[in-house]
Amino acid sequence: MKILLIQPNYRRIYAYAKKQEITPVFPPIGLAYIAAVLKENDIPVDILEANAHDLNHEQIFDHIKKYSPDFVGITSTTSLIEEAHEIAKLCEKNIKVIIGGVHASSMPQETLEKFERFDYLVRGEGEFAMLELVQGKNLSNIQGLSYRKNREIIHNPERKLNENLDSLPFLSRELLPMDKYFSAGAKQTPSDYILSSRGCPYQCIFCADHLVHGRKFRYRSPENIIKEVESLILRGVRDFDFIDDNFTMIPERVEKFCDIMIRRELNKKISWRCSNGIRVDLITPALLKKMKEAGCYMVSLGIESGNEEILKKMKKNINLEKVRLAVKWCGEAGIETRGLFMFGNLGENRKSMEDSIKFAKSLDLDTATFHITIPFPNTDYWKIIKEEGKIYPKNYRDYIAYGNVIFQHGELDEKTLIEMQKRAYREFYFRPKIFIKALKNLKDIKKIKLYLNAGMAFLNFK
Numbered sequence: 001m002k003i004l005l006i007q008p009n010y011r012r013i014y015a016y017a018k019k020q021e022i023t024p025v026f027p028p029i030g031l032a033y034i035a036a037v038l039k040e041n042d043i044p045v046d047i048l049e050a051n052a053h054d055l056n057h058e059q060i061f062d063h064i065k066k067y068s069p070d071f072v073g074i075t076s077t078t079s080l081i082e083e084a085h086e087i088a089k090l091c092e093k094n095i096k097v098i099i100g101g102v103h104a105s106s107m108p109q110e111t112l113e114k115f116e117r118f119d120y121l122v123r124g125e126g127e128f129a130m131l132e133l134v135q136g137k138n139l140s141n142i143q144g145l146s147y148r149k150n151r152e153i154i155h156n157p158e159r160k161l162n163e164n165l166d167s168l169p170f171l172s173r174e175l176l177p178m179d180k181y182f183s184a185g186a187k188q189t190p191s192d193y194i195l196s197s198r199g200c201p202y203q204c205i206f207c208a209d210h211l212v213h214g215r216k217f218r219y220r221s222p223e224n225i226i227k228e229v230e231s232l233i234l235r236g237v238r239d240f241d242f243i244d245d246n247f248t249m250i251p252e253r254v255e256k257f258c259d260i261m262i263r264r265e266l267n268k269k270i271s272w273r274c275s276n277g278i279r280v281d282l283i284t285p286a287l288l289k290k291m292k293e294a295g296c297y298m299v300s301l302g303i304e305s306g307n308e309e310i311l312k313k314m315k316k317n318i319n320l321e322k323v324r325l326a327v328k329w330c331g332e333a334g335i336e337t338r339g340l341f342m343f344g345n346l347g348e349n350r351k352s353m354e355d356s357i358k359f360a361k362s363l364d365l366d367t368a369t370f371h372i373t374i375p376f377p378n379t380d381y382w383k384i385i386k387e388e389g390k391i392y393p394k395n396y397r398d399y400i401a402y403g404n405v406i407f408q409h410g411e412l413d414e415k416t417l418i419e420m421q422k423r424a425y426r427e428f429y430f431r432p433k434i435f436i437k438a439l440k441n442l443k444d445i446k447k448i449k450l451y452l453n454a455g456m457a458f459l460n461f462k
Contacts, residue, residue, distance in 0.1 A: 001134050003038055003045040004069035005031045006060070008076060008083045010051050013397055024183040025052055029195050029243065030101065030126065031075055032171035037127040040169050043134060047172070050087075052180035061090040071134050073126075075101040078376055079399040081111065088117040098133065100126045103396070106211045106378040108146045112153050121146040124159055124212055125198070127168070161214050165198065166224040170231060178235075185338070187271050187297055188238035194228055196220045197244045202279075203315040205346060205380035206373055209245055217249050222257035229261070233269050242274045248282040255287065258294035267295035277302040277340050280326035281318050288333035298336040298366075301326055305345060306359025307352040314345045314381075320359065327363045339365045343420055344373035346381060349411040353420040360428055366437055370424040372417050374399050375407050385409045 007028040031047055038045040048055075048063050055063075064072065072091050076084035081103045088097040100122040104111050108121050122129045122144060129144040139147055144159030162168070179190065197219035200209055232240055248254050261267045277300040291299075303323050305311050311318060330337045339360055343353050360368050375382040375391060376399065385391055389409030393399060398406050405414035428434065 001043060001071065002067065002069045003043060003071045003073065003130075003134055004048055004064065004067050005035055005045065005073045005075075006048045006087060007031055007051050008074065008080045008087055009055055010077070010080055010083075011054055012083060013079050013400065025181050026183070026243075027052075027171075027173075027176050027178070027181050027193055028075055029171065029193065031073070032173065032176060033168060034073065034127050034130050035172035035175055036169040037131055038134070039172060041131060041135070043131075045172075045175070047175040049177055049180070052177050057086065057090060060087055064091055064095075069095060071096050071098060073098040073100060073122075073130060076103050077101060077399075078103040078106075078374075078396050081115070081396050083397070085115040085117060088115070091117070096120065098122060098130065100130075102208050102212050103377065106208060106376065108155060109153060112146060112148060119147065123155075124214070125162060127162070129159055161199065161216060161218065163218060165218055165220045170228050173235070183241065183275065185273060185275050185298060186239050186241070187273070190235075190237050191239040191241065192232050192235075192237045193241050193243050194225065194232075195243055196225050197246060197249065200245050202246075202317060203380075205314050205384070206342070206375070208376040208379050211378060217246060219250065219253060222253055222260055225257055226260050226264070226266070229266060229270065233266065238270055240270065240272050241276075242272065243276045244274070245276060246279065246282070247274050247276075248278045248287065251282070251284070251287050255290055258290045258296075261294040267293065271295045271297055273298040275300050275338065279318070280322045283326055283329065285329045285332065288329050288335055292333045292335050296335060298338065299330060300338040300340050301330075303339045303360075304342045305348075305352065306341070306356035310345050310348055310352050313347045323359075324363065327365060331364050336366045337364075339363060339368040341368060341370045341424070342373045343370060343424070344405070344407075344412055344417050346384060347410065350416060350420065353424075357420075357424045357427055360424070361431070367434075368424075368428050370421050370428075372405055372421055 028049070035045045035047055046067060048060065050060050072095055074084045074087055074097065076099060084099060091097055096119045097117055098120045099111065099118040104121050105123045108123055112118060112121055120133060123146060124144050129142055132142045133145065139145065140156065143157050146153065146155045178192065183191065197217060198213040199215060199217045200207070201215050201217055229240070272295050274296070275298065280301050280303065301323070304314060304316055306320065308320060327337055341356050341360060343356070375385050385407050389407060391407045393406040398404050405417050
């Protein structure tokens, strides 16, 4: 059996949002883990990175034809599901197509009903369901698998979550074009990415991650993470990003990781950041100081709103004082901060969004992002809006965070949300304080041009 795993080209979607030139390009971590497990079991596998290579359908078709796989596995977010199906239709009829990812996990019944070229659907974490499927195990015995049988859609029982993440092989980076990935926040290049935990026990109503990774927090040991860091250093990597949702969930784990980094002097060879966001209530001055000493130079903070009532309604379980302290402590530790804000949360109105803008400006943040909330399918917020408001995307490609709004609820409408998003970026970044910080941090002319392009794109989206 030959397996081809495909990452669709999401830059085709963000080009629609007029942001292609500044859209970060990240590796498909899920596919790389699946590939590693398949390789460990002597199954021939390749990854077609249509996004990193910016491939069109003709180029994707040529690659599929040349590789001639027995199975094609495609990962997909909600905004990419239609693109994923277009890719599936490029496959010859004798090729079995498997769809996975967050959209498949959140809407398995609709996905198989609506998109006929998907033969199988893997729900949740896909490494071992994929392995059993391509090994030819009886379909009815593969947990986490959905499929058609006599025109009926069958959903097998959920697969138990992998409790031992240390048992997983490291990503199959040799199958990925690692030199193609980039993020404007990286301090040094080449840069790479590490996922050290899965699952989130928190109840934020907008989050879809638990639909794939569940509510239980599971994590890799510090020793296991260090082995991966050392493998990156041997590859010449100078910088890496923890893309966990909850990297600091267990402070003792982070402290031990940092201690090993310092003791082995790995902090002198590689720097790191947490750009996906950490919780403001799961850090302390002592932990941040240790992280800085171990090579951490930047963290994103999941702030979401500058209004206490909105934070309560979204079940974020933090308050503004905790945010202020977290930003202060990061500054004292010498760690750069990015504030992550969202507009369009439950109960939001113009005043609450103004509160977020004022609050963001009051903090000593280095950078900030202001996303329009996306009510992803089967999240708690999506269910509320379906019942009380309206969701009206023309198609799933509309589920993007900039220049597009797919719902109406309460006082929220497209015109107001986009207006406030633009205003937030203008008011936050068009200040001497932020300009001076940017000049200090941006010593590379390419980065300066990238940030200028980003600023123009944010001001010119719909």
